[in-house]
Amino acid sequence: MPWPTPGNSSATRNLSAVGWQGLLDYLSSRLRAAGRDYTIQHPKLAQSERQQFLEALFSEIKISTFALATANIKFPNRIVIPRCFGQIFHLFYESEFAAIDPLLIHIVAEAGEGERDPILSHYVGAWWLPGEERKKYSLSDLVAMWHDQSAIMTRSLPEPPATSLVLSELTLESLREARSLLLASIEIVDQEIATNRVARKRVKTTMQTLSQEEAMWKRTLKEDPGECEFDDTTVLPPLPRPVDKDDWKKFHFYVLDRVCVAIKKASQTPIPRERQQGFYNRLYTEFLVGTLAYGISLAYFGNPFLPQGSLGIIHEWFETDQLSPRCLFERKVPSEMLTMNELHQPSWLDKDDIAYGEDVDPVPEIYAEWLQSLDQLHPISNLSLEELLHLRQKIVIHARQLGELRYDHLARAQELKDRIFRCWAITYRWGKPWKTAAFKSTSSEV
Numbered sequence: 380m381p382w383p384t385p386g387n388s389s390a391t392r393n394l395s396a397v398g399w400q401g402l403l404d405y406l407s408s409r410l411r412a413a414g415r416d417y418t419i420q421h422p423k424l425a426q427s428e429r430q431q432f433l434e435a436l437f438s439e440i441k442i443s444t445f446a447l448a449t450a451n452i453k454f455p456n457r458i459v460i461p462r463c464f465g466q467i468f469h470l471f472y473e474s475e476f477a478a479i480d481p482l483l484i485h486i487v488a489e490a491g492e493g494e495r496d497p498i499l500s501h502y503v504g505a506w507w508l509p510g511e512e513r514k515k516y517s518l519s520d521l522v523a524m525w526h527d528q529s530a531i532m533t534r535s536l537p538e539p540p541a542t543s544l545v546l547s548e549l550t551l552e553s554l555r556e557a558r559s560l561l562l563a564s565i566e567i568v569d570q571e572i573a574t575n576r577v578a579r580k581r582v583k584t585t586m587q588t589l590s591q592e593e594a595m596w597k598r599t600l601k602e603d604p605g606e607c608e609f610d611d612t613t614v615l616p617p618l619p620r621p622v623d624k625d626d627w628k629k630f631h632f633y634v635l636d637r638v639c640v641a642i643k644k645a646s647q648t649p650i651p652r653e654r655q656q657g658f659y660n661r662l663y664t665e666f667l668v669g670t671l672a673y674g675i676s677l678a679y680f681g682n683p684f685l686p687q688g689s690l691g692i693i694h695e696w697f698e699t700d701q702l703s704p705r706c707l708f709e710r711k712v713p714s715e716m717l718t719m720n721e722l723h724q725p726s727w728l729d730k731d732d733i734a735y736g737e738d739v740d741p742v743p744e745i746y747a748e749w750l751q752s753l754d755q756l757h758p759i760s761n762l763s764l765e766e767l768l769h770l771r772q773k774i775v776i777h778a779r780q781l782g783e784l785r786y787d788h789l790a791r792a793q794e795l796k797d798r799i800f801r802c803w804a805i806t807y808r809w810g811k812p813w814k815t816a817a818f819k820s821t822s823s824e825v
Contacts, residue, residue: 390522396457399450405525406443407461407496413507414488421481433476435513448674452694464678565788619743624679631672633749639719646714659704689717
C-alpha cells in the first residue's frame with residue numbers, strides 16, 4: 380500500500396473521544412510545525428530534497444486523514460476538526476507537489492496559533508528539522524509520540540452532542556402550513572441548484588480536457604510539426620484524483636457503494652478459494668480509499684454535513700473481526716444491514732487477477748471508473764470552447780440567481796420562525812399562568 384492503514388490496532392482501539400481529540404490536535408500541531416520549517420528551509424533545499432520533504436509531509440497528512448475519519452466514525456458529531464486540516468488537505472490532495480507554493484504552506488502553518496494545536500518547542504520524531512532523516516511514521520508510532528508529549532500539551536475537550544430546538548408543541552396551523560410551503564419551495568430550489576452544479580461540473584471537465592488537448596497540440600507542434608495530427612480517438616489520461624471538495628464527497632459515497640456491493644456479493648455468492656485472498660485484499664483496499672475520501676470530506680464539510688451511511692457499520696466489522704476472511708466467505712456477514720446503490724459495481728468483481736501491487740496507488744483506477752460512470756450519466760459535450768465558455772457563464776449567472784432566491788426563502792423562513800415564537804410566547808403568557816394568577820388574586824380578596 381502506498382499509504383498507511385487506519386489504526387485498528389490496540390494503540391487506538393480503546394481511545395475515548397477526549398483521547399481522539401487530543402491525538403488530532405497533536406497531529407495538526409505536527410503538520411503546522413513541519414509546514415513552517417519547510418518554508419524556512421525551502422530556499423536552501425535542492426529539488427530532490429524538496430520532493431523528499433513534501434513526500435514525508437504528505438505521508439503524515441494521510442495519517443491525519445485516516446485518524447480524522449476513524450475518530451468521527453467512532454464518535455459522530457463529537458470531534459472538533461482542527462482548522463489546519465481543511466486548508467492543508469486542500470493544498471496537498473488537490474495539487475501536484477511541484478505546484479505547491481511554499482508561501483501557501485506558510486499561511487496554512489501559521490493559521491490557528493493559540494487555539495487547539497499550538498506549535499510546540501520540541502517534538503519527538505521531528506523529521507522536518509535540518510539534517511534529520513525524512514522518515515514516514517505509522518499511526519502507531521505517532522500515537523506513541525503523542526503519549527510521550529501529551530503532558531506538555533494543552534488538553535482540549537471535544538464538543539458535546541448537538542442539541543436541537545423542539546417546536547412540536549406549536550399549534551398555529553396557518554403559520555405551520557406557510558412554513559411547510561416555504562420549505563417545499565426551498566427544496567425545489569435546492570434541486571435546481573444541484574442540477575446546475577452537475578451541469579457546471581461537466582462543462583468544467585470538458586474545458587479542462589480541451590485545454591489539455593490544446594497544450595498537447597502546441598507542444599507537439601513545437602517539437603515536430605509533422606506529428607500534430609489528432610483524430611477523434613485521441614484520449615488524454617484522466618485526472619488521477621478528485622479536484623475539489625464536492626468531488627471528494629461524491630467519490631466517497633461512490634467507493635462506499637462499491638465496498639457494500641462487494642460485501643453483498645461475497646455474502647451471497649460462493650467465491651472460489653483461489654480468488655478469496657485477492658478478493659479480500661481488494662475489498663479492504665477499497666475500504667481504505669473510502670475512509671481516506673471520508674476524512675478529506677470531513678475536513679471540508681464538517682461533521683453535521685456528512686452522514687456516515689454504512690461506513691460506520693463496515694468499520695466496526697473490520698475492527699471486531701466480524702468481517703474477517705472466514706466470516707466473509709462463509710457468508711456470515713449480515714450484508715442486509717448495508718444500504719447501497721447497486722449500480723456502482725466494481726469492475727474487478729468477476730476478474731481472476733484482482734490484487735493490487737505493493738506500490739500501486741488504487742485511487743486513480745477507482746477514480747477513473749467513477750468518471751466513466753459519470754460520463755454515462757452526463758456525456759461530455761461536443762461544443763466548442765467558445766460555446767462552452769458562454770454556456771458556463773449562463774450557468775454561473777443562473778446559479779447565482781437561484782442562490783439569491785434561496786437566500787430570500789431562508790430569510791422568509793426565519794421571519795416565520797420568529798413570528799411562531801412570538802405567538803407561542805404570547806399564548807404562554809396569556810394562557811395558564813395568567814389564569815392561575817387571576818385565581819390567586821380572587822382568592823386573596825375573598
